[in-house]
Amino acid sequence: xxxxxxxxxxxxxxxxxxxxxxxxxxxxxxxxxxxxxxxxxxxxxxxxxxxxxxxxxxxxxxxxxxxxxxxxxxxxxxxxxxxxxxxxxxxxxxxxxxxxxxxxxxxxxxxxxxxxxxxxxxxxxxxxxxxxxxxxxxxxxxxxxxxxxxxxxxxxxxxxxxxxxxxxxxxxxxxxxxxxxxxxxxxxxxxxxxxxxxxxxxxxxxxxxxxxxxxxxxxxxxxxxxxxxxxxxxxxxxxxxxxxxxxxxxxxxxxx
Numbered sequence: 524x525x526x527x528x529x530x531x532x533x534x535x536x537x538x539x540x541x542x543x544x545x546x547x548x549x550x551x552x553x554x555x556x557x558x559x560x561x562x563x564x565x566x567x568x569x570x571x572x573x574x575x576x577x578x579x580x581x582x583x584x585x586x587x588x589x590x591x592x593x594x595x596x597x598x599x600x601x602x603x604x605x606x607x608x609x610x611x612x613x614x615x616x617x618x619x620x621x622x623x624x625x626x627x628x629x630x631x632x633x634x635x636x637x638x639x640x641x642x643x644x645x646x647x648x649x650x651x652x653x654x655x656x657x658x659x660x661x662x663x664x665x666x667x668x669x670x671x672x673x674x675x676x677x678x679x680x681x682x683x684x685x686x687x688x689x690x691x692x693x694x695x696x697x698x699x700x701x702x703x704x705x706x707x708x709x710x711x712x713x714x715x716x717x718x719x720x721x722x723x724x725x726x727x728x729x730x731x732x733x734x735x736x737x738x739x740x741x742x743x744x745x746x747x748x749x750x751x752x753x754x755x756x757x758x759x760x761x762x763x764x765x766x767x768x769x770x771x772x773x774x775x776x777x778x779x
Contacts, residue, residue, distance in 0.1 A: 532626035575609035617715035630756025
């Protein structure tokens with residue numbers, strides 16, 4: 524199985540300035556992310572791991588540590604547009620598969636990256652694949668920052684929402700059964716979809732929910748969902764998140 528891992532990295536961040544270059548145990552965070560998934564390239568699973576950066580500073584930091592990187596425009600409205608440009612810069616064919624791993628997820632499980640790519644390869648009716656895991660608390664089910672997804676019988680996404688779905692009408696104070704699913708923000712794409720994405724108009728439900736994946740569903744693209752038993756490590760959005768991850772990497776046995 525071969526695919527390309529693209530890691531979009533944007534220098535500007537309101538909550539954590541210069542986030543991709545934040546030091547984690549002596550290496551920039553985006554390099555930590557790349558090194559974590561590079562094990563897939565080492566065993567022949569992934570074809571390539573490349574950072575798609577919006578700043579020469581990020582490209583230079585990656586190159587200094589042996590990580591491939593391409594410089595993309597600074598004015599992309601979203602990460603998928605940046606990925607589309609990176610596919611062109613790398614000369615990827617329409618039928619190839621790209622996995623998007625965010626540049627602020629140094630705890631991402633490489634096995635999940637491979638599983639999402641494999642699912643898309645095995646689901647010809649889908650142009651995108653992603654992941655989810657079971658929600659085990661009512662608080663998370665009700666939390667609008669926890670994105671939920673409901674699936675059809677083929678494990679294709681029917682809808683993604685910040686609202687608690689599917690809502691248990693008769694037992695509103697309990698979790699529905701089977702357990703609702705929390706969406707995990709990792710995606711695999713067919714390159715043909717990424718080339719088409721910048722020309723797709725925004726969906727009304729995408730604007731309402733502030734969820735970009737709803738644009739794909741609104742335009743008729745199918746999203747396959749890999750359900751994992753384990754929640755991935757949290758990403759880095761705030762200084763507090765960064766401190767926590769630094770502590771993990773400083774421990775004798777960093778998070779696997």
